[in-house]
Amino acid sequence: MNLSNLIILFIVIPMGTGVLGVLFKYQVGLMRVLGSLSLASTALLAVGLLIHLRSHETGILVTQMGAWPAPYGISVVFDSLSGLLLAASSLVALGCYVHSFSTVSAAAQARYFHPMVQLLMFGVNLAFLTGDLFNLFVSFEIMLMASYCLLTFGGTRLQMTQAYKYVLLNLVGSTIFVIGAGLVYGMTGTLNFADLARFVAERQALGEDLPTGFTALSIALLLVFGLKGAIFPLWFWLPDTYYTANVSIAGLFAGMLTKVGIYAIARTFPMIFAHGGSEATKVVMPILAISAAFTMFLGVLGAVSHHNIRRILAVHVISQVGYMVFGLALMTQIALAGCLFYMIQHMVVKSCLFLCCGIIERHTGTDDLDRSGGLLRRDWYLALVFFIAAMSLVGLPPLSGFFGKLVIIREGWDTRWWLSIFGLLTGALTLLSMLKIWSYCFWSPQAAAVERPAGESPPPGSMRPAYAGATLLVLVALFLGFGAQPVYEIAFRAGEQLADPRDYITAVLGPESLDHLAGRDLRSPAELAAAARREATP
């Protein structure tokens, strides 16, 4: 059996489970089992393939849909970048999904909740795997469609208001995206990432100009991806949206959705739009750098100023996205690896914090910091999980956030030291905001008991799935901290694949596709300078 045909299972499994969910709409128990199995199996599959690919020659698996050859058909590509993200997103989804058993009401669960989670994962997995720009658009749409439904579960007035803004904003984004994809096709005659990378590399190697307007086009796409990824100044939709959704779903979104936007930048810019010393690079890189600084710093200032757990966590998502954009703005092999590691650790840790927030809300009946307290005595286990996750987010040494930040800040120190200073400052303020939650919720004495309306208190044992979900994610976060070495090996390989697109192009288009560029180095000037620096300082 050809292994590369199997990568399509990442798409078939969640879609198949979603389809079954339509049939078994009212069999909530059965769907919970099937849904968890589907997410667990995609996670295992991703981890298994990653381990298998460590000894693989190129480390890239490709399958062509319907056996139509590459630039004409649809390519599905599994490389180290997509593999790590698939593994992390499936695990995060599993944690949040299990958590939702205790937070999503039974009535909502029987209203297509389960198929929607699976279809969301269908879209996310497709986005990570697809090898062309148009299918990236399609997967964004699938993902957004499912997210619109998940966002409004409950159907309160506030949710509808926020969802309306979210839908409108994303419609604008999608429109620009599809126009951009059309223009890309018009300018280059292809939408396939590998073919686009080949087109750009070829032009540069032969000293020819890129088509007029290519820079403007890349900015338009950056706008779209930045909107999904919530980078400065396109973040304004995020805090309110995550604030109104159900807490498990907010955890799922916080882990997944912004990262898909960042992934799209990481996939298209180093290889295609900002590849080499093109004019687009000179425009895009400063934009990314400045936006990274603002995203990091203003995001964390927002988090410090809020006084409400969910808002703090939601605004924090923005600040953390800044670190990833920081890694992208350097665009060297190591910075991209750091960005990838930071992405997966942030997915896990941030979702875990949201899941903890769900349990805190259940304990105290509110997410207002002033009205909660004394949780350390009431629930030491929750305190432990929260503390580990919060310190991972801050980046305290043996925990996962440290390794992500270390690599990015260290790599940025030589070329963009001011960004590194912003990064360090943001880390300190992150600590402050996390300690705020910690001291108000866990350390302070018990606040006056919140009176609950009669009949609303949950039956004992109903929170067990919530603890299970949070525990799963905190274990993954601990693994990312203590087992950073093997994960970083894969991340470095992903950085290599992005910085030097040769492997990706030949894996998708076939070994002859680069013959006429034989011997030319396809790495960007920034990457070459970084490589020279690395050799100079052993």
Added chain:
Amino acid sequence: MTISSPVLRNSMRLILPLTLLYALFAMLKGHNEPGGGFIGGMIFATAVCTYRMSHGYAAQLRLLPIHPRILIFLGLGLALGTSAVPLLLGHPFLRSAVGEFHLPFTHHPFHYASAMAFDLGVMLVVVGVAVGMITQLSEELE
């Protein structure tokens, strides 16, 4: 929403079978020409909904006695199943089997592709979604 018009009721007797037949035709010719499962499904759903307008909801249920949700399930399942079968045979996802066979009493060979089953699945989904949506909306109106 039912319109009690004898003209509509009587002409539906002719329109309905013709439209359903045309939907099938559009679906089948989609293999090489404009058409396909989506268009076929839309035409089918139009016929069902017009029938509902002239004869009422009960008549529609007699015509299409399956819940739209089940139609969507069947359609998606058929499409996904057809695309996944090649995986078991060691081919890439969505690979279509093509070939020709001779029907008795005809001269022309019949060209088939397993992608047709995929198209039929698409058609079922479109019928399910369109009919389901209109049923929901008209329930709210009534």
